[in-house]
Amino acid sequence: MSTAATTASVFDELAAIVGPRNLSDEVAELITFDIQGTQSAIRVSPASAEEVAAILRVVAARGLAVAVSGGFTQQHIGNPPERAEVLLDTSRLVALDHYDPGDLTFGVGAGATVASSEQRLAEHGQFLPLDIAERERATIGGLLATNTSAPLRHGYGGLRDYCIGIHFVTGDGMVAKGGGRVVKNVAGFDLMKLMIGSFGTLGVITGASFKVAPRPRQTATFVCEFASLPEAIGFRDRIMASALTPIRFEIVSPRAMEYVAAHSDARDPDHYHPEAPVAAPDTSWSIVLTAAGSDAVLARYRRELSAARELTGSAEHDFWNGQLDFHANVAARHRNAMLMQLSVPARAVEAALAGAEHAAVEQNAMCAALGRAALGSLTVAVIPLSVDPPSAMQYANAASAIRASLPPDGSAYVLRCPIEAKAHFDVWGSTPTDRSTMLAVKRALDPAEILNRGRFLL
Amino acid sequence: MLFASSIVRQLRKIAGRDAVLSAREDLMLYEYDGGVQRALPQAVVFPQTTEQVARIVKLAGKEGVPIVPRGAGTGLSGGAIARKGGIILGFSRMNKILEVDVGNQRAIVQPGVVNLDLSHAVAKHGLYFAPDPSSQKACTIGGNVAENSGGPHTLAYGVTVNHVTGLEVVLPDGRVVQFGGKPAESPGYDLTGFFVGSEGTLGIATAITVKLMRLPESVATLLAIFDSIDAAAQTVVALTSEGVTAAALELLDGWTLRTVEEAMHAGYPMDSGAVLLIELEGMREAVDDQKAAVIAVCNRLAREVRVAKDESERQRLWAGRKNAFGAVGRISPSYYVQDGVIPRTRVPDTLRRIEEIAKKYSLTIGNIFHAGDGNLHPLILFDSRDPAQMERTLAAGKEILAYCISVGGSITGEHGVGMEKSEILPLMFTPSDLDVMQRLHDVFNPACLLNPQKIFPMARSCRETNAAAHPAAGLAFTQGGPA
Numbered sequence: 016m017s018t019a020a021t022t023a024s025v026f027d028e029l030a031a032i033v034g035p036r037n038l039s040d041e042v043a044e045l046i047t048f049d050i051q052g053t054q055s056a057i058r059v060s061p062a063s064a065e066e067v068a069a070i071l072r073v074v075a076a077r078g079l080a081v082a083v084s085g086g087f088t089q090q091h092i093g094n095p096p097e098r099a100e101v102l103l104d105t106s107r108l109v110a111l112d113h114y115d116p117g118d119l120t121f122g123v124g125a126g127a128t129v130a131s132s133e134q135r136l137a138e139h140g141q142f143l144p145l146d147i148a149e150r151e152r153a154t155i156g157g158l159l160a161t162n163t164s165a166p167l168r169h170g171y172g173g174l175r176d177y178c179i180g181i182h183f184v185t186g187d188g189m190v191a192k193g194g195g196r197v198v199k200n201v202a203g204f205d206l207m208k209l210m211i212g213s214f215g216t217l218g219v220i221t222g223a224s225f226k227v228a229p230r231p232r233q234t235a236t237f238v239c240e241f242a243s244l245p246e247a248i249g250f251r252d253r254i255m256a257s258a259l260t261p262i263r264f265e266i267v268s269p270r271a272m273e274y275v276a277a278h279s280d281a282r283d284p285d286h287y288h289p290e291a292p293v294a295a296p297d298t299s300w301s302i303v304l305t306a307a308g309s310d311a312v313l314a315r316y317r318r319e320l321s322a323a324r325e326l327t328g329s330a331e332h333d334f335w336n337g338q339l340d341f342h343a344n345v346a347a348r349h350r351n352a353m354l355m356q357l358s359v360p361a362r363a364v365e366a367a368l369a370g371a372e373h374a375a376v377e378q379n380a381m382c383a384a385l386g387r388a389a390l391g392s393l394t395v396a397v398i399p400l401s402v403d404p405p406s407a408m409q410y411a412n413a414a415s416a417i418r419a420s421l422p423p424d425g426s427a428y429v430l431r432c433p434i435e436a437k438a439h440f441d442v443w444g445s446t447p448t449d450r451s452t453m454l455a456v457k458r459a460l461d462p463a464e465i466l467n468r469g470r471f472l473l
Numbered sequence: 474m475l476f477a478s479s480i481v482r483q484l485r486k487i488a489g490r491d492a493v494l495s496a497r498e499d500l501m502l503y504e505y506d507g508g509v510q511r512a513l514p515q516a517v518v519f520p521q522t523t524e525q526v527a528r529i530v531k532l533a534g535k536e537g538v539p540i541v542p543r544g545a546g547t548g549l550s551g552g553a554i555a556r557k558g559g560i561i562l563g564f565s566r567m568n569k570i571l572e573v574d575v576g577n578q579r580a581i582v583q584p585g586v587v588n589l590d591l592s593h594a595v596a597k598h599g600l601y602f603a604p605d606p607s608s609q610k611a612c613t614i615g616g617n618v619a620e621n622s623g624g625p626h627t628l629a630y631g632v633t634v635n636h637v638t639g640l641e642v643v644l645p646d647g648r649v650v651q652f653g654g655k656p657a658e659s660p661g662y663d664l665t666g667f668f669v670g671s672e673g674t675l676g677i678a679t680a681i682t683v684k685l686m687r688l689p690e691s692v693a694t695l696l697a698i699f700d701s702i703d704a705a706a707q708t709v710v711a712l713t714s715e716g717v718t719a720a721a722l723e724l725l726d727g728w729t730l731r732t733v734e735e736a737m738h739a740g741y742p743m744d745s746g747a748v749l750l751i752e753l754e755g756m757r758e759a760v761d762d763q764k765a766a767v768i769a770v771c772n773r774l775a776r777e778v779r780v781a782k783d784e785s786e787r788q789r790l791w792a793g794r795k796n797a798f799g800a801v802g803r804i805s806p807s808y809y810v811q812d813g814v815i816p817r818t819r820v821p822d823t824l825r826r827i828e829e830i831a832k833k834y835s836l837t838i839g840n841i842f843h844a845g846d847g848n849l850h851p852l853i854l855f856d857s858r859d860p861a862q863m864e865r866t867l868a869a870g871k872e873i874l875a876y877c878i879s880v881g882g883s884i885t886g887e888h889g890v891g892m893e894k895s896e897i898l899p900l901m902f903t904p905s906d907l908d909v910m911q912r913l914h915d916v917f918n919p920a921c922l923l924n925p926q927k928i929f930p931m932a933r934s935c936r937e938t939n940a941a942a943h944p945a946a947g948l949a950f951t952q953g954g955p956a
């Protein structure tokens with residue numbers, strides 16, 4: 016049977032599952048759901064876990080593969096799909112599962128956007144401690160699948176710390192859940208941990224429950240500038256050893272600040288105008304922290320951080336929104352930039368950042384980096400200079416030079432780079448976790464390898 | 474099951490002559506854990522290195538005998554019991570702190586390190602290990618990892634899994650593998666997080682990388698005294714919904730606090746209906762603010778709120794909480810401790826329900842629990858010589874857990890499923906949920922030689938040939954309390 020004939024009959028089978036209005040094979044539409052150069056033949060939008068299961072069984076039976084998509088904000092991560100005839104779109108998986116404001120717990124469908132969840136929680140002065148970009152589009156399922164790290168992680172922990180229950184469907188169509196909706200629970204295996212950061216390769220997440228937090232009544236952000244990276248790190252160490260307990264604690268490289276600050280004019284290497292030179296390059300490293308609490312708490316920060324610039328109100332709000340847009344700002348200005356996500360122990364942050372700066376220069380590029388100063392979760396942008404259009408090998412070389420500056424259990428994976436370059440190096444890099452065990456887990460939950468095939472590190 | 478003396482000989486060859494027990498009188502000490510479900514192992518071995526663990530596991534695999542890891546044996550769900558006999562792997566000789574990395578706020582420890590010993594060892598750096606089970610003077614970090622243990626301060630800092638970033642694991646086939654490391658996370662599946670809480674059924678943790686937290690600048694310990702348990706329960710709801718983030722929020726009902734007070738002289742007023750033990754930690758200014766907020770909320774319903782004046786008063790208040798099980802043990806030879814969880818908004822009606830259940834079955838039930846997490850520990854007193862009372866105790870325990878589930882809760886918040894609750898796990902999970910969990914179990918432990926017949930109902934357990942165990946219906950009975 017030809018592929019076209021297969022997909023035609025698959026279309027009918029899928030239509031029987033979700034109803035004719037909830038799938039499409041319009042090329043013009045599917046083109047807008049391109050994943051790194053791969054377009055699916057059918058887009059299908061299930062409304063329940065059972066429908067997801069039925070879809071996956073059809074896909075598996077026909078020997079096809081499926082790409083899972085939420086808000087399409089992170090599809091640039093990972094390898095291009097090996098193939099993905101069917102695009103499973105989670106946007107209809109939005110039923111609110113539960114919200115108990117008095118208990119500070121919240122459960123929601125995977126297709127719900129971060130913004131809609133936040134809106135719901137805000138009515139009770141609560142929030143998911145996640146400050147991420149593109150909240151109008153980003154979905155809860157996508158967030159979990161990619162284990163997105165955000166500045167508030169410093170004070171509130173990551174998704175693995177406050178996701179208390181998960182619903183998903185395995186590659187072979189088993190509907191499953193782990194955890195529950197209470198904040199403490201050790202019944203059964205912790206399937207939340209397995210699904211968080213699995214990039215849709217173990218199952219299609221259909222819903223999740225979280226511990227939520229009361230929104231702090233008052234915050235202030237302090238920006239501390241240093242002439243060099245070692246000085247910034249020295250200051251970070253003093254804060255880490257102090258009694259201060261900021262809720263955000265970021266390090267921002269000189270060049271990164273240009274992509275953070277609201278309405279700043281980044282010195283765009285693609286737009287060189289000698290007759291209108293931009294401001295002198297900023298050379299200072301910043302440590303930026305947010306304090307939450309009463310007047311007395313904020314006064315203590317002011318005392319201890321007397322040299323800092325303080326941001327409150329809309330200035331504070333704008334700063335952090337700018338910080339969230341770092342990735343998007345870089346990508347918008349430099350189509351050929353490479354962004355990497357690094358994870359290292361606290362002590363290795365300095366070497367990793369110095370290594371990234373050095374690696375960029377070696378490859379004729381600029382480096383802009385920022386991230387969690389104490390947690391060691393860093394985003395590094397390598398921005399090629401326009402003088403020499405970069406070759407694929409320059410990306411590969413920069414990535415391997417950055418990786419070489421990390422300790423053995425550190426990691427650096429590519430968030431974004433030109434697709435053509437991806438074929439020339441390993442975008443995921445190494446991980447300290449045993450590969451063969453990960454592979455065995457993958458085979459147990461997606462035996463036919465139909466989920467996001469070829470995209471992840473396995 | 475035939476247990477050849479040649480196995481004991483080989484164990485001695487691997488771990489050393491003095492590292493193996495096989496005489497019946499020695500084995501009897503390893504027949505039970507914190508509960509008193511019993512099963513006799515055929516040998517106990519105390520490895521000293523990861524390599525020895527791997528060799529012992531391979532030997533067990535070759536001989537087809539079960540192997541059960543064991544820390545301090547303080548577990549309350551029968552996790553460390555050799556339900557099908559076999560070899561117990563005791564970690565009392567793998568009790569070294571391998572590395573303290575102050576700059577990265579990490580330590581790497583062997584599984585037999587006692588929880589509190591780690592905090593003591595790093596205190597000189599101003600650091601500590603946050604998970605603090607009430608058994609922390611005895612229980613091991615290996616046991617904490619297996620059970621994903623909590624403690625009073627779990628409320629603010631999370632349970633064990635939130636404090637483990639890396640593991641060295643010996644798999645049931647004898648391979649030694651690494652999951653995670655010192656970084657907060659790495660790309661790939663979070664097998665570290667998945668392993669924590671797997672109750673010794675997926676592999677044996679031989680080195681554990683844990684987070685160390687900075688000791689708080691300021692600590693305030695408060696005792697809120699109430700005339701009724703309902704008033705205390707309502708206060709828990711109010712504190713939670715008003716977003717007061719205490720480091721710990723523990724509730725003791727009148728019966729329990731009197732029992733504790735008689736034994737420990739912790740300073741709990743004998744005539745009160747319930748107390749809340751509340752701890753606030755952090756920056757001085759933040760603690761001062763929280764203290765004011767907590768006192769304001771408590772004062773709505775409390776008879777009195779006391780603030781510990783000094784460290785010795787603090788320690789006394791906590792000694793009462795941490796030694797409560799022991800105090801109950803003084804007056805009742807046997808008691809059954811439950812571990813249900815409920816949404817915090819349901820604390821008042823759940824406590825009323827427990828009172829009704831106690832009446833219905835003519836039993837005394839004490840309540841002492843992690844109120845801030847909604848993690849109940851009803852203590853059902855009984856006389857093990859009276860079979861009718863044992864029946865009623867069992868029925869009452871089951872009814873309490875059924876109620877927890879009916880309000881959206883869980884059958885266990887920190888003690889684990891083990892062999893105690895394996896038959897009631899299906900009350901929380903569908904057959905399909907359990908199938909997926911068991912598939913994952915089989916990825917690691919396909920022959921079920923590692924800690925067999927735990928977590929999953931007997932009818933679902935691997936059906937190997939030598940089925941010495943008897944299928945149990947309903948909740949398995951844990952009588953008597955922690956030793």
Ligand SMILES: Cc1cc2nc3c(=O)[nH]c(=O)nc-3n(C[C@H](O)[C@H](O)[C@H](O)COP(=O)(O)OP(=O)(O)OC[C@H]3O[C@@H](n4cnc5c(N)ncnc54)[C@H](O)[C@@H]3O)c2cc1C
Pocket residue numbers: 506507541542543544545546547548549551552553554564584605606607608611612613614615616617618619620621622623624625672673674676677678679798799887888924955956
């Ligand atoms: C008085 C008292 C108070 C308690 N208070 C609390 C409390 O506040 N919070 C709480 O959570 N628990 C509490 N517990 C329960 C118990 O102390 C914890 O579950 C503890 O973590 C068990 O540790 P252990 O070393 O005694 O483990 P054990 O009981 O020896 O073993 C427990 C489980 O861990 C497995 N195991 C042990 N070592 C390893 C290893 N290296 N690799 C893989 N698996 C392993 C065993 O097979 C078993 O399944 C209490 C118990 C008592 C007696």
